Amino acid sequence: MSIPTENVGSLPRPMKLQAAIADYDAGKITKADLKIEQDAACKDSIERMEATGSPINSDGEQRASSFATYPLADTLAGTGLADNLAGDGQYFAIFTDGHHRQLPRLTGGPFKYKTYAADYLKEAMQMAHKPLKQAVIAPSMLYLLYPLDGEIEGYTREQFTEDLVNECEKDIRKCFETGAQRVSIDFTEGRLACRNDPNNPWTGRGMLEEFINLNNRVIDRFTAEERKNIGIHTCPGGDCDSTHSADVDYAEMLPSMFKMNAGYFLIQLASEPDKERIYKLLGEHSRADANGVPQVCFVGVINPLNPTVETPEQVRDDLLLASKYIPVERLGSTDDCGFSPFSIDVKPKHGSPDFARDVAFQKIESRVKGTQMASEELGLN
Numbered sequence: 001m002s003i004p005t006e007n008v009g010s011l012p013r014p015m016k017l018q019a020a021i022a023d024y025d026a027g028k029i030t031k032a033d034l035k036i037e038q039d040a041a042c043k044d045s046i047e048r049m050e051a052t053g054s055p056i057n058s059d060g061e062q063r064a065s066s067f068a069t070y071p072l073a074d075t076l077a078g079t080g081l082a083d084n085l086a087g088d089g090q091y092f093a094i095f096t097d098g099h100h101r102q103l104p105r106l107t108g109g110p111f112k113y114k115t116y117a118a119d120y121l122k123e124a125m126q127m128a129h130k131p132l133k134q135a136v137i138a139p140s141m142l143y144l145l146y147p148l149d150g151e152i153e154g155y156t157r158e159q160f161t162e163d164l165v166n167e168c169e170k171d172i173r174k175c176f177e178t179g180a181q182r183v184s185i186d187f188t189e190g191r192l193a194c195r196n197d198p199n200n201p202w203t204g205r206g207m208l209e210e211f212i213n214l215n216n217r218v219i220d221r222f223t224a225e226e227r228k229n230i231g232i233h234t235c236p237g238g239d240c241d242s243t244h245s246a247d248v249d250y251a252e253m254l255p256s257m258f259k260m261n262a263g264y265f266l267i268q269l270a271s272e273p274d275k276e277r278i279y280k281l282l283g284e285h286s287r288a289d290a291n292g293v294p295q296v297c298f299v300g301v302i303n304p305l306n307p308t309v310e311t312p313e314q315v316r317d318d319l320l321l322a323s324k325y326i327p328v329e330r331l332g333s334t335d336d337c338g339f340s341p342f343s344i345d346v347k348p349k350h351g352s353p354d355f356a357r358d359v360a361f362q363k364i365e366s367r368v369k370g371t372q373m374a375s376e377e378l379g380l381n
């Protein structure tokens with residue numbers, strides 16, 4: 001069996017789609033008009049990803065406002081916000097280039113998703129010729145919708161947390177029911193939780209363990225057989241070609257992360273300054289038995305924030321080095337992050353989102369080829 005390889009989820013939205021989203025926010029076009037552009041972008045994303053030779057693909061999240069807000073609003077500007085939410089929530093992240101991304105704020109209960117990831121997947125299934133994966137958001141991210149201090153009148157934190165866990169479980173189950181081969185949970189807030197940024201209060205509250213326990217409340221509702229195909233994605237953020245927590249030492253976060261009883265992990269690594277040290281940490285802390293499932297480490301071999309395309313040989317060499325520390329039967333390859341987790345992203349280091357799409361497919365092709373080369377070198381084929 002060769003080394004498995006899988007993308008995280010998103011691709012840059014074409015310029016035409018980003019313009020349509022702006023027109024929709026401005027009331028110039030209808031939701032049906034917007035859907036025409038989303039359909040075209042999804043079809044193009046799936047067909048081009050399939051053409052790279054990748055064994056599993058996604059729709060590039062072309063319909064999602066972002067990886068975190070898709071259940072709550074039609075667009076990042078807040079058009080079509082779900083019930084019991086207001087636009088002015090806390091900053092989820094402040095990026096190193098100075099820009100920030102904000103979450104909505106919960107104003108009352110009950111908490112309910114407006115859109116499930118499977119709603120997008122259902123449409124993607126019609127366009128795909130190979131297996132699809134689907135990314136979903138972690139409960140730990142949406143936990144930040146509840147005010148950091150105090151309680152919402154008539155809706156306790158406990159009531160909210162129970163509703164949140166139920167909605168996240170439903171989000172994952174619906175993906176599998178709709179035909180997803182794998183479901184990965186985006187957990188970018190894990191590393192950020194160790195940041196302690198005075199400008200972003202929640203990052204200084206030591207919430208990592210709380211996040212892990214909350215996510216396990218969802219993950220533990222699945223059988224070991226199901227959890228083989230439930231993953232966790234960790235990264236230091238990836239928006240507008242910038243990060244939010246790359247300066248946090250992985251050693252602070254990884255031991256906690258592997259306490260989650262997921263079957264696989266998609267781990268940013270290509271952009272780490274000392275990859276070998278991290279491979280070693282993965283080998284030490286990932287578990288051969290997480291309540292009945294082995295934890296497979298998909299190491300990042302592609303940096304989506306850098307327009308330079310990695311060669312298949314670089315990918316192969318990264319995996320060969322990683323295989324010295326991680327058992328080969330628990331080794332996989334991935335991209336460091338989605339290529340554009342937020343719908344509105346000009347990809348400044350690339351020059352344009354359309355060019356960044358071309359680059360993304362070349363990078364995915366390199367990952368697929370390099371992973372194949374490493375598998376052959378390791379005698380796995």
Ligand SMILES: [Zn+2]
Pocket residue numbers: 008188233234235236237238336337338
């Ligand atoms: Zn990411």
